Amino acid sequence: MGTEEQCKMASILRISSLQKWLIISFATLLGFTLFVMPVIASSIYSFQKPGGKGFSFISYTWLLHQDGFFASMGISLKLAALAGILNISLMVPTMVYLNFTGQRFKPLVDFICILPLVIPVVSLAIGAQNAMPSFLQNTQYELVFFFVIIGLPFTYRSLDTALQAISLKTLVEASRSLGASWMRTIISVIVPAIRGGITGALFLTIALSIGEYTITSLLHWETFPTWTVVASQQNLLGAIALSVFSFVGAIALLSIFALFPKKSARKVEVDQ
Amino acid sequence: MSKKERISSTLELRGISRNFGPVRALDGLNLVLAPGELVALLGPSGCGKTTALRIVAGLEVATSGELFVNGERYNGVAANARDMGMVFQSYSLFPNLNVSENIEYGLRARKIGSAQRAKRVAEMLELVALESKAKSFPHQLSGGQQQRVALARALAIEPRVLLLDEPLSALDAQVRSQIRDEIRRIQLELGITTLFVTHDQEEALTISDRVGVMSNGRLEQIDIPDVLYNNPASTFVANFVGTMNHIPTIASGDTVDIFGKKIRVKNSKGVNGSVSALVRPESIEVTRTSGSGNAKIITRSFLGASSQIICQTAEGAVIQALMPSHESGDLHPGEDVTLNVTLSEVLVSHV
Numbered sequence: 001m002g003t004e005e006q007c008k009m010a011s012i013l014r015i016s017s018l019q020k021w022l023i024i025s026f027a028t029l030l031g032f033t034l035f036v037m038p039v040i041a042s043s044i045y046s047f048q049k050p051g052g053k054g055f056s057f058i059s060y061t062w063l064l065h066q067d068g069f070f071a072s073m074g075i076s077l078k079l080a081a082l083a084g085i086l087n088i089s090l091m092v093p094t095m096v097y098l099n100f101t102g103q104r105f106k107p108l109v110d111f112i113c114i115l116p117l118v119i120p121v122v123s124l125a126i127g128a129q130n131a132m133p134s135f136l137q138n139t140q141y142e143l144v145f146f147f148v149i150i151g152l153p154f155t156y157r158s159l160d161t162a163l164q165a166i167s168l169k170t171l172v173e174a175s176r177s178l179g180a181s182w183m184r185t186i187i188s189v190i191v192p193a194i195r196g197g198i199t200g201a202l203f204l205t206i207a208l209s210i211g212e213y214t215i216t217s218l219l220h221w222e223t224f225p226t227w228t229v230v231a232s233q234q235n236l237l238g239a240i241a242l243s244v245f246s247f248v249g250a251i252a253l254l255s256i257f258a259l260f261p262k263k264s265a266r267k268v269e270v271d272q
Numbered sequence: 273m274s275k276k277e278r279i280s281s282t283l284e285l286r287g288i289s290r291n292f293g294p295v296r297a298l299d300g301l302n303l304v305l306a307p308g309e310l311v312a313l314l315g316p317s318g319c320g321k322t323t324a325l326r327i328v329a330g331l332e333v334a335t336s337g338e339l340f341v342n343g344e345r346y347n348g349v350a351a352n353a354r355d356m357g358m359v360f361q362s363y364s365l366f367p368n369l370n371v372s373e374n375i376e377y378g379l380r381a382r383k384i385g386s387a388q389r390a391k392r393v394a395e396m397l398e399l400v401a402l403e404s405k406a407k408s409f410p411h412q413l414s415g416g417q418q419q420r421v422a423l424a425r426a427l428a429i430e431p432r433v434l435l436l437d438e439p440l441s442a443l444d445a446q447v448r449s450q451i452r453d454e455i456r457r458i459q460l461e462l463g464i465t466t467l468f469v470t471h472d473q474e475e476a477l478t479i480s481d482r483v484g485v486m487s488n489g490r491l492e493q494i495d496i497p498d499v500l501y502n503n504p505a506s507t508f509v510a511n512f513v514g515t516m517n518h519i520p521t522i523a524s525g526d527t528v529d530i531f532g533k534k535i536r537v538k539n540s541k542g543v544n545g546s547v548s549a550l551v552r553p554e555s556i557e558v559t560r561t562s563g564s565g566n567a568k569i570i571t572r573s574f575l576g577a578s579s580q581i582i583c584q585t586a587e588g589a590v591i592q593a594l595m596p597s598h599e600s601g602d603l604h605p606g607e608d609v610t611l612n613v614t615l616s617e618v619l620v621s622h623v
Contacts, residue, residue, distance in 0.1 A: 167364075170360050170361075171366065173360070174358070174366070174422075174425075177331070177351055177352070177357070178352075178357075178378035178429060179378050179381040179429060180352055180378075180381040181381070189366050189368075192366075192368035193366070193367055195368075
């Protein structure tokens with residue numbers, strides 16, 4: 001009896017593992033054709049000499065010599081970093097308040113933070129710009145505030161999840177009763193406890209800001225994405241090199257952020 | 273100010289009330305703790321004991337009433353300026369800091385130099401016997417160890433008052449009694465004024481100088497454990513502290529009839545009709561009878577020095593008695609016995 005059942009189990013397992021294998025290989029194939037192949041193809045293509053013969057860096061050197069390549073990238077990185085920092089410094093205390101004593105305001109703030117996804121970008125860009133003080137309207141730094149706004153839906157959720165996973169109330173009360181100010185409590189207790197959520201929120205805001213095209217273009221500022229569009233209209237190979245470059249850059253940035261929380265986890269293990 | 277003076281403060285709550293919307297969680301609580309005294313607030317959940325503790329800690333604001341520490345009014349003082357050490361129910365250690373860093377957290381907030389901090393941390397680790405765990409993180413410690421670190425952390429700042437908010441309720445039974453005794457040892461050693469909130473009467477009775485029993489936001493009775501147990505002021509206290517038999521009987525005038533014996537009623541003088549007499553198991557005497565008694569034995573459980581005997585009276589009431597084991601060895605289930613009450617007066621409650 002026992003062996004018969006085992007045989008049956010084994011055959012079921014064999015079929016299901018075959019199915020599993022099929023699903024995995026199909027997914028790999030799909031991923032390869034739709035994602036990996038274009039990337040490989042465009043990488044190879046970007047290293048070709050114009051005219052199609054031989055290997056060269058010419059497209060990349062062309063890219064580096066274009067007017068505004070470094071300038072626009074520098075602006076994008078600077079604005080994105082500012083937006084990320086501003087977003088986090090605004091949202092961490094807000095989310096702590098909402099999860100601690102301000103529970104009743106949570107639905108309202110949740111609603112406000114979801115608005116950037118609902119409001120058409122054109123109305124957001126034009127409407128919000130009119131509301132800004134005029135000294136900001138004349139500098140590219142006005143984009144920082146737009147980038148903060150478009151990051152809100154993601155920051156809200158990322159931080160909210162992180163805060164709900166810790167016993168916020170007890171930690172805050174313990175810290176307060178030990179004589180710590182609110183500032184110290186947030187910086188030395190809450191921020192380390194929700195580090196993963198903060199890294200995630202920061203990464204999303206920075207990634208969104210670096211890639212933001214519509215608002216920047218509507219308000220006539222030049223950042224890396226708007227520069228890319230203009231530059232790629234002049235040189236086909238250069239445009240491909242540019243997309244490969246942006247892709248590798250994005251992967252590099254992503255890896256840096258992905259490594260952050262792991263580093264601290266490893267530190268704990270070593271201390272053991 | 274020497275350490276001893278600072279740590280042995282008086283704590284006084286004067287008419288403290290707290291409303292949560294229409295609910296009155298605390299209703300004019302008056303309480304005075306002498307320097308170095310450990311007072312437990314005991315009561316069922318929702319009786320206001322935790323609210324009282326949180327008001328003392330500054331984590332909750334009183335609707336009315338006044339709070340004094342060493343005669344100084346504390347009402348408007350922020351939680352982080354009160355110098356109160358608090359131990360929470362559980363999971364209050366900072367997860368990103370190791371044991372030493374947790375203990376020195378309050379010292380850092382007070383901008384105390386690193387040499388002095390290290391000295392204090394070492395003292396505290398020794399006090400709770402966790403020197404070997406100085407570099408461990410909270411998630412690497414057992415529940416009991418975590419609560420000992422929480423206690424060390426609360427004491428490191430040399431608080432004026434130590435506040436314990438059900439610090440043992442998340443621990444398992446064996447560790448609980450061990451940590452309980454450790455808390456009492458440390459409290460006596462430092463002579464620190466302590467307010468201890470619990471719903472566990474055994475915890476409260478074993479380690480406190482005085483126990484306050486609370487119900488519906490009011491203090492029903494506050495006294496030393498012996499008085500609370502032997503001479504409860506109300507039927508609520510009698511029921512809440514220790515085990516109690518409810519013997520159905522008839523009251524007439526100032527006396528009730530229990531097992532054929534007239535006993536004076538301590539409360540509700542002049543009450544007539546059906547009542548329950550409240551009698552502790554150790555105040556009931558079970559004797560074997562050759563003829564028919566007034567009850568039958570259901571079980572006898574040997575507990576060591578004493579034995580618990582459960583009987584059923586002819587009227588159907590189940591009575592629990594506690595007798596020395598050497599006097600109750602010949603009592604067997606199913607036998608007829610005579611029950612007797614060894615009291616001169618008794619509390620009754622209306623049925």
